[in-house]
Amino acid sequence: MRKIRMLKMVLAFSCCCVLLFAAGVAAESYEPCPEDSYPIFVQIIAAPNVLNLGNEGQWVTVHTDIPYSQVQGESVMLNGVPILWDKSDTQGYYVAKFVMLDFKGILHVGDYNTLTFTGMTTGEEPEAFCGSCEIFVKEVIPAGK
CATH class of the missing domain: 2.60.40.10 (Immunoglobulins)
Structure with missing residues (x-):
């Protein structure tokens, strides 16, 4: 029972880390004036x-x-x-x-x-x-x- 609870916590933590990383990458990748389009x-x-x-x-x-x-x-x-x-x-x-x-x-x-x-x-x-x-x-x- 303890192992299952620990596994759920690890899984939830991993999902949160992935979501936070994805949100950070998306926020950082937005550029209103990309250099390749606007020299x-x-x-x-x-x-x-x-x-x-x-x-x-x-x-x-x-x-x-x-x-x-x-x-x-x-x-x-x-x-x-x-x-x-x-x-x-x-x-x-x-x-x-x-x-x-x-x-x-x-x-x-x-x-x-x-x-x-x-x-x-x-x-x-x-x-x-x-x-x-x-x-x-x-x-x-x-x-x-």
Whole structure:
């Protein structure tokens, strides 16, 4: 009887170790910008960094460290959502604007979400670029609405 109980405990422990290892491998293997698909990595900052889908805001703005002149504007996307318009900041870097409501069915409310910014460079041999950052998403409707 004691051997059977010990065998069950060892079996349960082994299963837990396998599950934890598999979860760890899966978590570590997720890469929003794999190097083989995106040879150029760009740093991005999203504004707002806490996105309230219930407010009256209109934009999700992405600030980058890639020069404005090196970006094919029509190729730019954020989590698959196409850009609405772009501009250069005061340092000459690319800034992209996206319609906030376009993210309503895509992002998970009440959690951190990874925003993945992708596009192509200009030039004779365009290259794919990618950058990612995390934002918190909530949906709080202002009082009186």
